[in-house]
Amino acid sequence: MTNLFCWMNFNSFSSLSWLNPLLATTNESETSNSTLVLAGVLLSLVIVYFASKLGGEICARINLPPVLGELVGGVLVGVSAFHLLVFPESGSTADNSLVITFLQNTAGLTPEATESVFAAQSEVISLLAELGVIILLFEIGLESDLKELIRVGPQAAIVAVVGVVAPFATGTAGLVYLFNVPVIPAIFAGAALTATSIGITAKVLAELGQLSSKEGQIIIGAAVLDDVLGIIVLAVVASLVKTGEVQIVNIIYLIISAGAFLIGAILIGRFLSPYFVSLVDEMKTRGQVLLTALIFAFTLSYIATAIQLEAILGAFAAGLVLAETEKRKELEEQVIPVADILVPVFFVCVGAKTDLSVLNPAVESNREGLIIATFLILVAILGKVITGFTLFGQNDLNKLSIGVGMIPRGEVGLVFAGVGSASGALSESTEAAIIMMVILTTFIAPPLLRLVFKEMETKPETIT
Amino acid sequence: MTNLFCWMNFNSFSSLSWLNPLLATTNESETSNSTLVLAGVLLSLVIVYFASKLGGEICARINLPPVLGELVGGVLVGVSAFHLLVFPESGSTADNSLVITFLQNTAGLTPEATESVFAAQSEVISLLAELGVIILLFEIGLESDLKELIRVGPQAAIVAVVGVVAPFATGTAGLVYLFNVPVIPAIFAGAALTATSIGITAKVLAELGQLSSKEGQIIIGAAVLDDVLGIIVLAVVASLVKTGEVQIVNIIYLIISAGAFLIGAILIGRFLSPYFVSLVDEMKTRGQVLLTALIFAFTLSYIATAIQLEAILGAFAAGLVLAETEKRKELEEQVIPVADILVPVFFVCVGAKTDLSVLNPAVESNREGLIIATFLILVAILGKVITGFTLFGQNDLNKLSIGVGMIPRGEVGLVFAGVGSASGALSESTEAAIIMMVILTTFIAPPLLRLVFKEMETKPETIT
Structure with a gap:
């Protein structure tokens, strides 16, 4: 088994939610979790890039430094406003994260996997x-x-x-x-x-x-x-x-x-x-x-x-x-x-x-x-x-x-x-x-x- | 407290191991862990880049595709050989990881934090x-x-x-x-x-x-x-x-x-x-x-x-x-x-x-x-x-x-x-x-x- 799942993180077929009953518990959850973490990271990066460009461009137009726009853009998507991008360190739970809610509604994130996917995704974005x-x-x-x-x-x-x-x-x-x-x-x-x-x-x-x-x-x-x-x-x-x-x-x-x-x-x-x-x-x-x-x-x-x-x-x-x-x-x-x-x-x-x-x-x-x-x-x-x-x-x-x-x-x-x-x-x-x-x-x-x-x-x- | 530690992941002073007794338990471990995860990721990336360039360059010189060298370089640093870069999914534990051992010996990684740092670092590299x-x-x-x-x-x-x-x-x-x-x-x-x-x-x-x-x-x-x-x-x-x-x-x-x-x-x-x-x-x-x-x-x-x-x-x-x-x-x-x-x-x-x-x-x-x-x-x-x-x-x-x-x-x-x-x-x-x-x-x-x-x-x- 060991030598199999060593590849699973890169697997290309890992969106196996429709195969759930077929797969042994740990392997299955590991596999589909890693896909969901990737999905969460992709979504978070889209939010980050969007917020940074929107804020940066607005600031550039009103003669403020773009980096201020990136900071303010971050505030808007973060814990103080829209809760798109929140982190466990700031006391937010997975329920507060709109990215996680979105994953639940669109990518089949299950309630059991929510906490670990939220933690892993936050870890990756912080890093x-x-x-x-x-x-x-x-x-x-x-x-x-x-x-x-x-x-x-x-x-x-x-x-x-x-x-x-x-x-x-x-x-x-x-x-x-x-x-x-x-x-x-x-x-x-x-x-x-x-x-x-x-x-x-x-x-x-x-x-x-x-x-x-x-x-x-x-x-x-x-x-x-x-x-x-x-x-x-x-x-x-x-x-x-x-x-x-x-x-x-x-x-x-x-x-x-x-x-x-x-x-x-x-x-x-x-x-x-x-x-x-x-x-x-x-x-x-x-x-x-x-x-x-x-x-x-x-x-x-x-x-x-x-x-x-x-x-x-x-x-x-x-x-x-x-x-x-x-x-x-x-x-x-x-x-x-x-x-x-x-x-x-x-x-x-x-x-x-x-x-x-x-x-x-x-x-x-x-x-x-x-x-x-x-x-x-x-x-x-x-x-x-x-x-x-x-x-x-x-x-x-x-x-x-x-x-x-x-x-x-x-x-x-x-x-x-x-x-x-x-x-x-x-x-x-x-x-x-x-x-x-x-x-x-x-x-x-x-x-x-x-x-x-x-x-x-x-x-x-x-x-x- | 909440609003404080929301920044701590980016903190610049997070190598606080010498402050241990001073800090409340969870915050301290969160903080120093995040620094250690960063240290582990930096070390892993150095290993990855070194292996990929070494393998790639050797292959380029003997007229093989560099990507084969990157794969073989990966085998050499991975679970099959030197255990520098191993992953929990492949059944490796933190004890098997030379990066983790190195962190323990050089960056003050404590036994208690080992598992979580290993897991987080592997998650980040996989992602x-x-x-x-x-x-x-x-x-x-x-x-x-x-x-x-x-x-x-x-x-x-x-x-x-x-x-x-x-x-x-x-x-x-x-x-x-x-x-x-x-x-x-x-x-x-x-x-x-x-x-x-x-x-x-x-x-x-x-x-x-x-x-x-x-x-x-x-x-x-x-x-x-x-x-x-x-x-x-x-x-x-x-x-x-x-x-x-x-x-x-x-x-x-x-x-x-x-x-x-x-x-x-x-x-x-x-x-x-x-x-x-x-x-x-x-x-x-x-x-x-x-x-x-x-x-x-x-x-x-x-x-x-x-x-x-x-x-x-x-x-x-x-x-x-x-x-x-x-x-x-x-x-x-x-x-x-x-x-x-x-x-x-x-x-x-x-x-x-x-x-x-x-x-x-x-x-x-x-x-x-x-x-x-x-x-x-x-x-x-x-x-x-x-x-x-x-x-x-x-x-x-x-x-x-x-x-x-x-x-x-x-x-x-x-x-x-x-x-x-x-x-x-x-x-x-x-x-x-x-x-x-x-x-x-x-x-x-x-x-x-x-x-x-x-x-x-x-x-x-x-x-x-």
Whole structure:
């Protein structure tokens, strides 16, 4: 039996619902389930692509960044509106999913199989989204310039450090002194203010054609450093809450492994890249450049994950290294369609998983949270906007745009809220306030960023 | 809480194993599991790409079709050899998976989470493989010529029908009269001889640049019809076994829905394709051609699945229709990188899921099966090879190549064996014999096909 069903997942005849009584139970359900999961994934992808294109096209027409449209499109199909695309992690059950209802009505999904098909389909779509942001950062790495990034390194470091310290200190102190929030939740809320969502910023920069500008490179560099700093801040805060003291060993381990990884990946990558070029030149089968590059990128992503950093850092480092080879152009061209099919899954899913019910004023903790949220939002925006202006004496820089580029907290800020909430440190209203802050900074950053870069472009005209 | 963890799957800080005690149980395990599943998928993709390129490149150098190398590469990393990539459906457990062992040793996968991570990772890879064959058939459709396909329709129909009837009749009769196999298992084995694996044949044809030749189009047309015929044969056989009679209503339903789907998809598609072109021309955001095309392709694939046909038929029909628009070239270029990253997952997984233990002569039922297998293999090859020669009076055709193109049974034949075995109708030795037949025809077809097309090319030279 074993050796038979090993093929069944690819089977071509697996829509065997009319054969039900004939088939032994487990094999049958496995087989038809795998077809139904495929059907669910296909349907979900159609929804994702439709939402991303509809939202993106509308935004492009009203002069907003398309990625904002993808996020809003995601909100529309997601848990906050039409429930087409919902996920178990957001507390949705299969009954809430219109895709599942549709499968039940059109593809013969049985009630018994519903839960497992829903879980599997959600797992696959979530993973495609994660591959999407990995490919996005790989593409951003490819379009970045390592030399330029190193050259703006000091500025990026200042921006990153100020962008972590300023909102953290202001936020924590403000909550404690102005709102009488206890110290621990205040620290968590402060920590949630530190992180920058590199995905959203990078995508908007790419859309604006500003990725390779000096401002763009400072933002990308600072956002990458911010990611690493965020991991460290989270470790510090978490161990502080847990044991009342900072576990220095963990922190040092994190700092060393993050530094060693980023520097090591780039050094080893630069050492290997001539071999990459000659290997690819030797190869005769289709997809040689793209697949060899992805082997490298996914390996680095894996290593980053294994040492408790993020997969996207590995993909970014791989892109940076390969951008220095003569295959850059070819690779960029081939990555574009791959990014086109995977990246929208990420942004639409971020939107779909955003639960706007936190904005519902009928819930009391939301009302309480609103005042704290207003404060957090102010700190979140100002704490990042000032970062650009800490780069003294460089008047050719659009300093405002650098600060604005660091605004979106995206998913990263929510992880802080999640960890804090799970530890029992956060009150409901503080938690709601953090979520409101994250939603607002995430959705406001793309149009703001466009505005400040537009201003820069049009400035010469207004002078003349 | 709910609205928090809805984001956690994308979280950037999810490698929280060092925060374990801090996090509430379920949220923590969900979070770190999703990171580990991502790590497992990244590792699996690295293995898949490595195996496919290594196998493909070696085959390309010794003048064999690269796809054979991808299949063999898959066997090497799969359940029959190194156990890097194994699947629960093939009876493997997480302990057998070297990827899982690696995750345990490098990424902190805990024993408790092992089973669920293994299941989720296998689900995702299997689904990427299914998307791979869908994209492959979409690409084949794009490279096909609908008019040519309609023109060769009658020949393709003859090839398909002969290729189903001849092996079925010969196989069933031979098993009953020569080997004294009971009628029901003989019918199942005969039915397993009928189907053609369109994926493998199409890929080899594409590699040889023969997809748009008249022979290529006849093979593709016949293979598509064969797929539909196979579904009907399976329905007939299954209802025969179950009730002792043929359920005419089901059969008629299948024939009508298959015909209506293929004709309907193409007619509606041709009607809609001008709108597709003008819609795409209107759009301003990246990926407009590719995503709009995929919305169409995935919708048709979904409908095909829902009416109990195969998803690949929908993708093929979508490709055919879009090939007639002026966007064909642009679309082809953009589909190539997408196919490059997804199609190898399909072929490597087919190889990885192939359990060669059925060839082990130490197992008694394998030895018994060997004689039957020899007979089945002969019938399988000859029964398809003759199909080309039934096209009388068309001496410009390479008739041998058409027959050879229909040889690979691939995954399709195994579904028959699986259904038969699940129904209790097949003895172990007959089942083993069917699997041997499928493995041999699948792996022998690519080199044979290359040989007969090479011969055709060199013929003019040998004459002069």
